[in-house]
Amino acid sequence: MKWSEAVAAVRTVEVAGRGDVDVRGVQYDSRRVSGGDVFVAMRGGTTDGNRYIDAAIMKGAAAVVTDSREVFDELRERQPELAVALVEHGRRALAEVSAEVFGHPERVLKLSAVTGTNGKTTTAFLLEQMLQSVGRKCVLLGTIETHVAGVVRESEHTTPESRDVLALFYEGVRAGCTEAVMEMSSHALDQERVWGLPVDVAMFTNLTQDHLDYHGTMERYAEAKARLFAGAGAPPPQVAVINCDDPYEETMCREFCGETLMTYGVDEGDWRAEEIELGAGLTRFVWRTPQGAVRIESPLTGRVNVYNLMAAACAAFARGLTMKEIAKAAGSLKQVPGRFEVVPGSREAGFTVVVDYAHTDDALKNLIALARDLVKEQRGRVITVFGCGGDRDRTKRPKMGRVAAKGSDLVVVTSDNPRSEEPMAIVAEVLAGVRETDTACVVEADRAKAIEMAIRAAGPGDIVLLAGKGHEKVQIFADGAVPFDDVAEAARVLKSEVHA
Template structure:
């Protein structure tokens, strides 16, 4: 409960809502304009559901509430999302102040890095909250995540539940959309992590420079001071640019080929295991993880540097890395008895596809098999990356199967045609099947013992978004069914 000063006098509210359908009696309703909708259209519905007060970023809506609902406290604010964050914090008792928050941003690696960091912290006896693309964890309880970074009110509610359960640490992914839209307003970040930046989300940001600027907001502070420590991948060109703008005393750099404070040497890997010697400001430690591939060496370095910034010893960090479980939809191997390795991965950019195929090539050397890559491109998203993804798949694979991946409002074959143009720039054979379930069957049935089949793009997702419908769909379950059918 909190007392808010509004026109008409102070009012005590017991909750905050920004969705009129979730309003209960006693709530403050924050009506704000967004990119695709305007919450001010739903003020009447919120009042009907029992809202005691309204905050709005529209003078017209404010005057209307004052005139038509004099019994409702009203406040006019300049920034709706900032008001949502500040009001939610006040009503919920400022839970963000009771947690040490580590936040990861970047194109690829955010999810795995966040999972690894949480596992390291938990293995050292710390109770954590995790908010990310795949799952939300509250003191060990696992929930589905509807968004990579929710609205501030929902983040703060999760934080409050974590504090009640005894959590002292929080780890979250911060997407570029959330940073630019200020969904993370007022969250004090202890450790900020930058993984990398490659082309993605240009349908929203327009240019790579705008995309980069959105990511860098984490390190400037969004309604809060900058992070106490910045953990930055200096092997990445954009990471190197970011590092040049941050005081060295507030930064830990990491990399494999660069000269960061956290570096990997003597990297050895095989299917289901990666080992390397990690060099740090306080000595070296041997690292072992069940995660595979050079991309996960970077993720392990990022999580390790963040864990060290949170006061963990190198021994605790190494133990936490060794205990880490498989991250859903990130190089997730589907059990098979016929000698074919089937992998489900979230790779949905050309850079991520190259990394995935490169890892498959490294593992395939032992079996002398082929790499078969299935992928699609999302509809209503950046069209310029489609031929790039096609070229990346064709350049690294022995066979490409081109299919659908959440076509949304677009025609699947129109999307496929744009990706196919990139595959055709290579000499790799490409089979086209817009039905993703049938395409998975084609890819797996085309494989021989020793081959690796990569099912890229959807990873942990459990639905397929089509024009006018969202249907259940799980790459892992479909692949398992095909493998069982063919024995």
């Protein structure tokens, strides 16, 4: 592709240099540039890509896009033959030039996108499985994993930069995919990392306190989520699937101006769950809809998964599956890693150890409530191990401490990912909430020791909850990340208990 063709798709302020050079790829990280690439230099929250333009040119960049007038003028004077474009919005330009160079794979795939505080990952996984159950090939982008036509790889971000999304879409189209399912975080929507992606079905799960270190207020957090329903550099979604049991339903609905609104819920909604039955490894309900009713039964656990199932089922219906096909798929759905994941070998020990990603007060409250229901018959206890992430919203720390203590019989406060903060300083803020109750509490900042302590304290019929990190395989400290896996740590302790 000629540079003149690629840059024609970008909203530019000014273009200079040769237009007949060949371009073969797009990069925004100078370390990944190879010969023939377009290098998009944009100012971000932590760094300025314009500082690395010379490095990109040295590695063979054929053209440069910059969002700096000063840099553009300097390049035009210093290297008049260099293909260079000045843009107002760097991230929008990255999306526009990437789409053009990759041949617009986003126009081939039907995209279903989910946003919300909790449930995004599970809903995305469930929808992908439902679509696959009728033979459709999918691309999935999410917090835990990325899938391209069934090939699994680890995810670096919940929602990558637009260039990386489009590269995965391109791979998917070449592999025969017709569907894409992705999580859209509030950060990605606010920063326009999903600019220009045409969404067919948009889903909203819920909104509870999180990421206020970035957004500042719940109102701004909600507004960022709601951008999905207005369309970000693309027409609004064809279909909106919105949880009407959530207080922020109205905010999401107000932004939506597409064709079809599907509201789901337990208390209300046009698509709702009735006659709910819950148990360990069982969720059953009647799905009452404008198209009739069908019984849904799945091996998932907990009331929260009623909502996740309904969100995915509504989206699947919008994507053309019949209610009968959805009900059949629900019966064989697989659990998402790190979402109420039972550690192998724990039940044989007479109690249950569960790993879950719950890292907000609302998610932790729901997790503990589910555990409480499951231990009722055996009169077991709920033992909760959790911490709070460093360099994140500090106001939720006492709230999480309060919620954990109110619902649990024993709380072990430990580290999550302390990042640049002192672990015990985080613990102290959590304890402010715990101490509002009379619940027994133990502090152990070393997460491995905390997990061991909780498991050794467990007795018959108890549930030990290891909350906050879920699927994560590292723990992040001020001096970097170290390997750490809650499931592996718990399995190690259980094995040592067996052989003790």
